[in-house]
Every structure is written in C-alpha cells, then in structure tokens.
Amino acid sequence: MDLITIYTGVIKVKSIEFFYRIMDRNKFDVVIVGGGVIGLFCAYYLNLQGKSVLVLEKGEIMKSCSYGNCGLISPSHAFPLNSPQLLLKAAKWVFQKDSPFYVRPQWDKEFLSWMFDFAKISLTKNQRVKSMHGRHGLLTSSRDLYGELLADSNWNCNWSPSGIHFVFHKRKCFEEYAKKDDILKILGVAAQPLISSELHDMEPSLTEYAYGSWYYPMDASLNPGELLMELSTKLRERGVQIIENSPVEGWLESNGGLFGVQLADSEYLADNVVLATGSVSPKMVENLKLTLPVIPGKGYSITMKSPNVQPKCPIIFDEHKVVATPWKDSYRLGGTMEFSGHDSSFNPHRIENLKTVASKYLKEPYSQEHVSNWFGWRPMTPDGLPIIDRSPRHSNLFLACGHNMLGLSMAPATGKMISELIDGQVCHIDPQPYSLN
Numbered sequence: 001m002d003l004i005t006i007y008t009g010v011i012k013v014k015s016i017e018f019f020y021r022i023m024d025r026n027k028f029d030v031v032i033v034g035g036g037v038i039g040l041f042c043a044y045y046l047n048l049q050g051k052s053v054l055v056l057e058k059g060e061i062m063k064s065c066s067y068g069n070c071g072l073i074s075p076s077h078a079f080p081l082n083s084p085q086l087l088l089k090a091a092k093w094v095f096q097k098d099s100p101f102y103v104r105p106q107w108d109k110e111f112l113s114w115m116f117d118f119a120k121i122s123l124t125k126n127q128r129v130k131s132m133h134g135r136h137g138l139l140t141s142s143r144d145l146y147g148e149l150l151a152d153s154n155w156n157c158n159w160s161p162s163g164i165h166f167v168f169h170k171r172k173c174f175e176e177y178a179k180k181d182d183i184l185k186i187l188g189v190a191a192q193p194l195i196s197s198e199l200h201d202m203e204p205s206l207t208e209y210a211y212g213s214w215y216y217p218m219d220a221s222l223n224p225g226e227l228l229m230e231l232s233t234k235l236r237e238r239g240v241q242i243i244e245n246s247p248v249e250g251w252l253e254s255n256g257g258l259f260g261v262q263l264a265d266s267e268y269l270a271d272n273v274v275l276a277t278g279s280v281s282p283k284m285v286e287n288l289k290l291t292l293p294v295i296p297g298k299g300y301s302i303t304m305k306s307p308n309v310q311p312k313c314p315i316i317f318d319e320h321k322v323v324a325t326p327w328k329d330s331y332r333l334g335g336t337m338e339f340s341g342h343d344s345s346f347n348p349h350r351i352e353n354l355k356t357v358a359s360k361y362l363k364e365p366y367s368q369e370h371v372s373n374w375f376g377w378r379p380m381t382p383d384g385l386p387i388i389d390r391s392p393r394h395s396n397l398f399l400a401c402g403h404n405m406l407g408l409s410m411a412p413a414t415g416k417m418i419s420e421l422i423d424g425q426v427c428h429i430d431p432q433p434y435s436l437n
C-alpha cells in the first residue's frame, strides 16, 4: 500500500497499476458505475459488441430514479424546459402550495450557477433551438431502437406504441400549443389535434373538463420497473455481471486515465469506465476535478391497480404537468418538479395534488387499490441536454448522465452512443450536442 497515495477518494498510482495488471484480478473491458436505465442500456450495447462488462450499483436497480417514473417514450418532448414563459410561470408557482414546480432557495455555488445558466438559456433562442435539435436526435433514435428491440415478444414490459395525448382544459392553451406543434411537425413529429366528440370518442375516460388534445401517435409507453427487470435478467443471461449494493467509493487513477474503481473492500480493474450515476454524478467526479452541471429535480408518482375505466394510452395534463399512464394491470400518476437538493423527505401534498389534477380530467382518476407512493431525483442539466462524452481529463472515462426528465426516452441511443465512443466508431448520431463543453 505504500505505493499508493490515497486522498479524498482518489487513489493515485505510482507502480501499483502494473502489479494489478499482472494479477489481472477482477478485470473487465468496461466497468459501468450506476445501474439505472442509462447504465443498463450502456451495458446492453457494449455486450452486443462482445465486450466484458460489469455494472456496479450502489443500492438496488429497482430503487433507482429509473424505476418509478411515468414510463413515457416521447419524441414529442424535443422542447427543453427552458423558455421565457416558464420563467414567468415559475415565479408565480413558487408561491403556490399545490404548484407543479417548487424551488427551495439554496445558497451553494453549484445551485446558483445552475439556476443562472437555466435562466440565461431560457432567454436565448439560439441555445433553446440547439437543445431542441440535440434532444430530438436522441429521442427519435431511441424510439426507433425501442421499436426494434421490443417488437420481440420476449420482452415483458407492457410496451405500448399507441401514442400519447397532451390534454388541455383551457381553449386558449390548447390553441397556443399549435405553435409548438408546427415546429415539431418540421422535425417530423406531428400531432393530431382533437376536440369535442373526436377527443371523447377516442378517449372515453376523459371528462368534459378536457377541452382538447394534441395526440402524438409516434410516442409510446412501457412499465419502467418491468423494463429494468427484463433488461437486467437478459444482461445477466448474456454474461454481463451486475452487482447490486456495491457503491463505488473512489477511482484507480493513472496518468491521464483510470484503470479501475474502488469499493469499500475490493476493487475492479477496467480498460474503460462509464459514469451513469444520474443525479449524484457531480459528487462522484469531484475528486477527479471534473465539474458536471447536474442538480436533482425531485418528482413523485403513485401506483395503483388499474381503475375500471382507465385511459387507453398515457395522458399528459399539460397545464398541470401531471401524467397518467395505464398498463395492463396497473396504473400510475406522476409529476411535479422540486428543486430542493437531495432532500429525501416525502411530501404527501404532492401525491394529493396528482390525484386532485387527475380528478378533474378523468371519470375514474384513481383506484382504491394502492400499490406504492414513490419519489425520485431526475438528473437535471441547465440546457435540457444530457452529457454523453469522453471525460476531458481522462481518456477512458465516459460520461452518460444528466438525462433530465427523459432518461427512459433517451436510454437506448445513449447506450449505443457510449458503445460507439468506446469502440472508436463513428456515432450513429452527431455526438457534439452532448459534449461536456
């Protein structure tokens, strides 16, 4: 051990790397840190390339943010959250107890700098357009990849390529949305506007409170918990090692690169390391002197047995940012965005608010057979784009984090792109928008 200097989690190596390499103990082509949907899809595409892969997960896969989300696979979400209108609305929402958006004032440098960048991008059209194109690339590629993958009936995850409704109560809001749809149309993601009997015939679960819907047939949905279960089972069958309850605590670092990861009482060697740790990613790389602009955005969901009259496909109640997702035997309401750090307290008002919103729009908004209340931390970046890149400081560390509200929708293309970057191939979509810089 005298050959190693340990400081704040990083192990600086002098000649111990050589020793480990000779031992070839616990060595993999790629070690992935984080077993959420992003880490697992990276493992999937790296395994297809024939690489030996190890996934290390701090807790349990079924407890990640990727587990309890709303299950939407939505190319329709190309627009980033940033907009001048959102800034105005957010200023009002901050003082409203049941609002879909909450910011707890925090005075640390990372949070303030993130908020400043978010506001700046909200007011800069060019930046918003750039984000939109970047998001669109990943969303449409992932939608295609899901379609190919899940057409195989061996995947048991409630895959439903039946579209998504964006439902509005106020006629004015419904009509204003047409401007967004016009832009999405140019990107090839067109919606069908539906009002009156056309809407209610197509979606009989809605009440008259729903004025109109923009229906995106290209969108899809699945049950994210079932997807994680299927994916991890299939990966294990193909020889990928997935070890849960194994937090990575530090890095084995050599000149300009990493050669493995450190756990409490073991280490694993790797030719390449992928960081897929969602909202905690900045903390993970602090010791490597990397700064990642990612903060947690807390969201809630409630899952129950299916009500008797449930929607035929997912519905977004756009003015309230609440989603209702139906599956074969269960049903989920989800939403809200709290910027309150990694605060793990559970706010029951948020769950009540999901039910209150659903009660306005749906004839049977929820069932009494409750399954679970849940919250998770979305990994939010100020421009709405994820970071999919080689670390600027370490040639064999790859970053796959910051997927905002769309990690599930962007996961297959992210995994594919990471496998292409590691393999030195030309990426199937332009990687530039996702670069850390």
Ligand SMILES: Cc1cc2nc3c(=O)[nH]c(=O)nc-3n(C[C@H](O)[C@H](O)[C@H](O)COP(=O)(O)OP(=O)(O)OC[C@H]3O[C@@H](n4cnc5c(N)ncnc54)[C@H](O)[C@@H]3O)c2cc1C
Pocket: 033, 034, 035, 036, 037, 038, 039, 056, 057, 058, 059, 060, 061, 063, 064, 065, 066, 067, 068, 069, 070, 071, 072, 073, 074, 246, 247, 248, 249, 276, 277, 278, 279, 280, 284, 297, 298, 299, 300, 301, 334, 335, 336, 375, 376, 377, 378, 379, 400, 401, 402, 403, 404, 405, 406, 407, 408, 409, 410
């Ligand atoms: C209410 C809600 C609804 C949402 N709805 C949708 C939706 O409909 N569609 C959509 O596309 N997206 C949705 N999202 C967003 C989506 O859930 C996230 O973008 C996605 O889960 C991020 O995936 P990830 O793999 O990057 O992070 P995570 O799922 O958070 O996974 C990261 C993993 O890294 C592990 N980890 C952390 N530290 C370590 C360590 N030291 N060592 C090892 N492992 C570590 C964590 O335990 C965790 O399991 C929603 C989110 C919320 C909260």
